[in-house]
Amino acid sequence: MKSDSDRLWDELCCCGEDHTIREGGSHINLVMVRKLAKWPYLAQFNVLVPESKNYPLATAVVCDRCLDEKREIKYVIGGRDSGNGHVEYFRVPMGELEIPAVYWPDLHPYNKPLFAS
Numbered sequence: 001m002k003s004d005s006d007r008l009w010d011e012l013c014c015c016g017e018d019h020t021i022r023e024g025g026s027h028i029n030l031v032m033v034r035k036l037a038k039w040p041y042l043a044q045f046n047v048l049v050p051e052s053k054n055y056p057l058a059t060a061v062v063c064d065r066c067l068d069e070k071r072e073i074k075y076v077i078g079g080r081d082s083g084n085g086h087v088e089y090f091r092v093p094m095g096e097l098e099i100p101a102v103y104w105p106d107l108h109p110y111n112k113p114l115f116a117s
Helices: 004-011 064-068
Strands: 029-036 057-062 075-081 087-093
16 A cells, blocks of 8 residues: 555646646645635644634645746645545645635744834
């Protein structure tokens, strides 16, 4: 049985085009997008920003080739427990996702000035 990381390489399609991550290069690039994730896995949040728990951001998996060519991200990757200890991944078209009411990266403490003027 393949591990989840092997499945990422061999089974997941790049979110920019219809080829596997392995076919497109030698890295798995995760890109956070400004869209709301409605699934538990491959969703971005930050414990330093409590609002992120209510507004998890979707993640795209992009191969090196699509990243280098700056191709449009067409899909994000969602995942759920498959019931056998592994994750079942699925692609979600960008057009089906909502923009979050709160874009929590703007609230991140490192976004704020350290000293007031």
